[in-house]
Amino acid sequence: MKLIIDDANVEAIKALYEYFPVDGVTTNPSILAKSGRNPYDVLSEIREIIGADAELHVQVISKKAEGMVAEAAKIREKLGTNTYIKIPTTREGLKAMKTLKAEGVNVTATAIYTAQQAFLAGKAGADYAAPYVNRIDNLGADGVATAKKIHDIYRKNNLHTEVLAASFKNTQQVLELAEYGVGAATVAADIIEGLLKNACVDSAIDAFTADFENLVGKGKTMENC
Numbered sequence: 001m002k003l004i005i006d007d008a009n010v011e012a013i014k015a016l017y018e019y020f021p022v023d024g025v026t027t028n029p030s031i032l033a034k035s036g037r038n039p040y041d042v043l044s045e046i047r048e049i050i051g052a053d054a055e056l057h058v059q060v061i062s063k064k065a066e067g068m069v070a071e072a073a074k075i076r077e078k079l080g081t082n083t084y085i086k087i088p089t090t091r092e093g094l095k096a097m098k099t100l101k102a103e104g105v106n107v108t109a110t111a112i113y114t115a116q117q118a119f120l121a122g123k124a125g126a127d128y129a130a131p132y133v134n135r136i137d138n139l140g141a142d143g144v145a146t147a148k149k150i151h152d153i154y155r156k157n158n159l160h161t162e163v164l165a166a167s168f169k170n171t172q173q174v175l176e177l178a179e180y181g182v183g184a185a186t187v188a189a190d191i192i193e194g195l196l197k198n199a200c201v202d203s204a205i206d207a208f209t210a211d212f213e214n215l216v217g218k219g220k221t222m223e224n225c
Contacts, residue, residue, distance in 0.1 A: 001177065002184035004055065005192065006166060008032050010045050012189040017049060020196075024055030026130075026166070026186040028086065028110070040078050047079050057108050057128075057164075057186070059086035060096075068096035072105055084127065086110040089117045094124045101125030108164060113139070118150040121161065128164035128184065129154075133177075135167050143167070144176050151182045171195050 002023040005016055008031045016022055025046050032039045047056055056079060060071040072085040085100060087093045088111040097107050101124065108128040109121030113136055118129040131150055133143030147165045154161050162183025168174055171194045174185050216225040 001182055002055075003192065004057075004164070004184055004186040005189060006031070006186040007189045008035050008042050008046065009189065010035075010042065010049065013046060013049055016189055016192060020192060022192070023184070024057070025050055026057035026086070026108075026164075028059045029061060043079055047083075052080055052082060055082070055084060056080075057084040057086050059088075059110060063090075063092060065092045065095035065099065068093065069099050072096075072100055076105065082106065084108045086130070087126075089121050089129070094120055097121065097124040097126055109161075110166075112150075113146075115146060115149045115153060118161075118163075119153055119157075122154055122157070122159040126161050128162050130164045130166045130186070132167035133165050133173055134169045137169075144173055147177055147182055148180050151180065 003021065004024045004026055005013055005022055006026050007013060008027045013025060027043065032042060035042045043058060050056065058075050058079065060068045062068045062071055068087055075085060076083055084106040086108045087096050089109045097109060100107050107126045108130060109126035110130045112118050112121065112129055112131045118131060121129045129150060131143065131147045133147055136143035136146050147163050151163045164184045164186055165177050165182055166186045168185070168187050168191055171191055174187055174191065174195065177185055213220060
């Protein structure tokens with residue numbers, strides 16, 4: 001499963017890319033709005049950090065298919081042809097997906113709350129479909145189960161579309177989908193950090209260090225003991 005950062009905070013992205021094995025960045029209009037800056041300025045910085053070959057997912061704003069297609073052209077011109085265009089999975093969105101895929105554009109179907117939406121996005125040729133795990137939970141359904149169902153629908157119908165699960169509230173949701181083998185998860189920076197945080201690990205390392213320093217002296221390591 002690919003692990004993608006769901007954030008537009010440039011400093012957070014830099015830090016995660018330095019330490020974590022991540023595969024790209026997703027953004028949406030709300031995430032970009034938090035920066036308070038011109039969207040293309042932020043996105044260009046992100047592209048520079050992650051490189052030309054990494055996945056960058058950028059969402060359109062238009063509600064009509066023609067506008068979505070026009071935005072996609074501008075996004076790709078500014079950020080490179082490897083950029084994935086996030087298209088809401090609506091009637092107009094499906095039309096835009098079909099048009100863009102016919103032109104060879106990378107497409108991520110977004111705003112997915114149901115398996116039937118995801119099925120249609122897959123039939124329209126989307127490369128990824130992004131079910132909103134936690135938002136689905138908040139509607140009284142099961143977001144993780146929905147993402148698994150979508151994954152199964154794609155495999156059983158020989159569709160090339162991969163699940164790009166989004167909207168997580170905790171690391172357990174991420175791990176359940178990793179265990180199931182879905183294609184990708186896009187996760188907020190703090191939850192990615194949470195995948196590694198464990199007081200037991202810190203305690204064990206501190207004990208190892210104390211025992212070693214008692215043997216060879218404080219501040220010593222295997223390099224200088």
